[in-house]
Amino acid sequence: MRYPTSMVMAVALLMPGxxxxxxxxxxxxxxxxxxxxxxxxRIVVDAGEEIEMRVSSDxxxxxxxxxGTSVNVVIPKRGRGEVSVxxxxxxxxRYVFECTRMCGAGHHFMRGELLxxxxxxxxxRK
Amino acid sequence: MKFDGSIYxxxxxxxxxxxAVAQTPPGDAVPTTGPISGYMDFHFNKGEAEDGVLDxxxxxxxxxxxxxxxxxxxxxxxxxxxxxxxLEERGEVELEQAYVDFLVTRPFNVRAGMLLVPMGIINxxxxxxxxxxxxxxxxxxxxIPTTWFENGAGVFGEVGRGFRYxxxxxxxxxxxxxSADEGIRNGRQKGSRSVVRNVAYAGRVEHIGVPGLLxxxxxxxxxxxxxxxxxxxxxxxxxADVQYKRNRLQLRGEFAxxxxxxxxRLNLTISQLTxxxxxxxxxxxxxxxxxxxxxxxxxxxxxxxxxxxxxxxxTQFRMPSGYIPLKQFDRDAWIAGATYYPDPDIAVKVxxxxxxxxxxxxxxxxxxxxxxxxxx
Numbered sequence: 001m002r003y004p005t006s007m008v009m010a011v012a013l014l015m016p017g018x019x020x021x022x023x024x025x026x027x028x029x030x031x032x033x034x035x036x037x038x039x040x041x042r043i044v045v046d047a048g049e050e051i052e053m054r055v056s057s058d059x060x061x062x063x064x065x066x067x068g069t070s071v072n073v074v075i076p077k078r079g080r081g082e083v084s085v086x087x088x089x090x091x092x093x094r095y096v097f098e099c100t101r102m103c104g105a106g107h108h109f110m111r112g113e114l115l116x117x118x119x120x121x122x123x124x125r126k
Numbered sequence: 127m128k129f130d131g132s133i134y135x136x137x138x139x140x141x142x143x144x145x146a147v148a149q150t151p152p153g154d155a156v157p158t159t160g161p162i163s164g165y166m167d168f169h170f171n172k173g174e175a176e177d178g179v180l181d182x183x184x185x186x187x188x189x190x191x192x193x194x195x196x197x198x199x200x201x202x203x204x205x206x207x208x209x210x211x212x213l214e215e216r217g218e219v220e221l222e223q224a225y226v227d228f229l230v231t232r233p234f235n236v237r238a239g240m241l242l243v244p245m246g247i248i249n250x251x252x253x254x255x256x257x258x259x260x261x262x263x264x265x266x267x268x269x270i271p272t273t274w275f276e277n278g279a280g281v282f283g284e285v286g287r288g289f290r291y292x293x294x295x296x297x298x299x300x301x302x303x304x305s306a307d308e309g310i311r312n313g314r315q316k317g318s319r320s321v322v323r324n325v326a327y328a329g330r331v332e333h334i335g336v337p338g339l340l341x342x343x344x345x346x347x348x349x350x351x352x353x354x355x356x357x358x359x360x361x362x363x364x365x366a367d368v369q370y371k372r373n374r375l376q377l378r379g380e381f382a383x384x385x386x387x388x389x390x391r392l393n394l395t396i397s398q399l400t401x402x403x404x405x406x407x408x409x410x411x412x413x414x415x416x417x418x419x420x421x422x423x424x425x426x427x428x429x430x431x432x433x434x435x436x437x438x439x440x441t442q443f444r445m446p447s448g449y450i451p452l453k454q455f456d457r458d459a460w461i462a463g464a465t466y467y468p469d470p471d472i473a474v475k476v477x478x479x480x481x482x483x484x485x486x487x488x489x490x491x492x493x494x495x496x497x498x499x500x501x502x
Contacts, residue, residue: 032337035256039337042287058371059255059470060501067195078470079427096232102163104253104501105188105223105242108198109282113232 026050026086033075034058036106038097043112046119049089056082063100066114068093074101092118163188165253165501169260174491182208183497186222196229201240204273221317222275231283237294238279240317244292244330245344246270247367247380254499255473258418258433259461261495265439269382269412270365271311277320278328288335298326298348301359301392306405307455309441310361310384313350323352326361340369351388354395360387374420376431383443384410390446408446412439427470434462454485463495472500 031053032039045051055064057075064083065072069090073083099110167184186204193199201224207217225239242250248257248266252273257263266272280294297320299313315321326348333341344365351359367380386392389408397403418433438458442451463477475497481490 035251037290037334039334040287041284041334057470077427079423079425079429094232102161102188102190104163104165105200105202106250107163107190108200108227108229111232111284 026052028052028054031055031064031112032058033062033064033099033110035060035104036099036110038099038110038112041112042115044115044117045089047089047092047116048119051087051089053085053087054082055085060103061101062103062110064097065100066095066097068095071097072100089114089116092116092121161190163190163502165255165499167254167497167499169495169497171260171493171495173493176491188223198227198229200225200227220273220275222273233283233285234281235283236279236281237292239277240275241278241280241294241296243274243276243296243328243346244294245274245328245346245363246272246365246382247342247369247378248272249274253501254475254497255467255471255501258416258431258465258475259435259463259477259495260475260497263380263414263416263435264437264457264459265380265382265412265414268307268309268311268439268441269384269410270363271309271314274314275317276315276326277317280328286335288333290332290334291330293329294327296326296328296348297322298324298352299350299361300353301350301357301361301386302353302396302399304386304392304404304406306407306452307441309407309410310363310386313361321352323355324349326350338371340367342367342369351392354392357391357395358388359392361385374423376416376418376420376433378416378418379414381413382411386410390448393446393449403449405442405445405449405452407442407444407449407451409444410439410441411443412437414438421464427467429467431465431467432463433465434460436460452485454483454488454490456484457490458482459490471502472498474498 027049029043029051033055055075058078061077062075064075071085071087073085075083093116095114097112097114099107164187169181169183170178172178184204184206186202188202191199202222204220204222210217210219221240223240223242225237225241228236244250246266248262249270249272262272276296278294278296282292284290297315299310300315301313303312304310305312326346328346330344346363348361350361351357362385365382370377386408389406393403393406414435414437416433416435418431420429421432422430440456442455445451460480461477466474477495479493481492483490
């Protein structure tokens with residue numbers, strides 16, 4: 001590629017005191033943004049899990065915010081790299097993620113859901 | 127085909143604009159956009175044996191406002207053909223969208239106001255960088271009357287892994303404005319004091335759960351004879367589409383069909399009112415397939431995409447008893463061209479259209495088209 005990938009590292013620590021260099025294995029989740037949808041639009045993780053989201057756009061610049069957390073970044077336009085957000089999954093629950101940058105008439109429809117499960121409950125189901 | 131001097135003017139304008147954009151350093155800075163968004167569409171069209179036309183086809187501003195995180199407003203105001211004068215058939219000013227969303231839960235939300243009919247690939251996504259070709263596909267013009275907007279209300283949401291839906295109750299079409307060549311297109315009430323003696327139902331489901339693949343199906347149904355209540359013109363539109371992207375390849379396909387009930391009596395009624403038989407069909411049908419390939423990637427979102435599309439569209443597909451189809455409206459077309467993206471939001475387009483019809487008398491003109499469109 002002619003221009004170096006403009007990787008933007010935005011580390012959002014959702015839980016105070018979390019060490020970014022934790023020994024815990026980090027799970028990488030790739031998300032693609034395109035007017036007016038995120039793919040995947042539903043992401044399931046376990047509470048406390050170390051997550052790295054790598055978000056890229058297939059068209060214009062979008063925003064990416066997970067409501068109820070401190071994750072709030074800008075996704076560069078297509079061909080200009082991706083944004084990476086590392087965090088520890090918060091308390092179990094449903095968290096909406098959405099585009100925060102006005103990107104057209106379907107902007108408000110550009111949303112997804114981060115479903116955070118209780119890992120102990122997941123184990124008991126198994 | 128013989129071209130006049132206007133084609134050089136069009137070429138010069140587009141080249142100049144392209145170079146101006148390309149000279150901008152492709153930095154990583156993200157442009158700021160306020161609550162206003164929009165798109166524009168500027169064309170040069172040269173039909174065979176016709177004068178070339180430069181047209182600022184669309185100037186659209188989109189505004190939005192969040193009353194709260196759960197109550198949001200979007201509006202799209204469009205000026206077509208740059209100039210509007212009273213009592214003259216030139217440009218149009220249209221309020222294509224103006225609605226309030228009440229965001230309740232992921233699977234269930236409510237929307238009301240002026241809505242785009244959720245129908246097909248283009249009607250809800252008609253911004254120039256989002257499709258190939260200077261003009262919108264014929265199927266999305268003559269079979270699905272894009273841009274199709276109307277007053278209404280409904281629900282929308284997403285369930286499971288990537289199943290999205292929209293379901294609206296809307297004002298119906300006005301069947302007395304249907305025609306042989308443009309089908310149901312002129313029947314749109316466009317939200318201007320729309321008569322709702324009857325209502326129409328519109329819905330669309332999409333699956334976006336597989337990366338790169340979008341599957342969609344749409345339906346619309348409504349009694350459209352409110353100005354001639356003795357008729358029973360039940361109109362239905364059905365549509366299915368697929369879009370697939372993988373690496374440099376993009377594929378699209380769409381099939382749409384329209385059924386018009388009581389078409390024989392509708393023709394008779396319009397004949398009595400106007401003195402001319404409109405020769406409205408009882409079934410209209412169209413489909414297209416398109417392949418596009420990113421032939422050049424210049425980095426920082428600068429690309430060239432080549433494409434070819436085949437379209438078949440017939441607004442006289444099935445006629446009511448006693449009516450003969452006008453074969454010049456049984457048409458097909460090949461469209462081939464390229465799109466240069468100096469930026470992912472700007473599309474500089476060129477294409478050539480080979481049109482045919484089934485008439486032995488009336489010819490379908492080929493055309494050469496150049497356009498620039500942008501979206502922010």
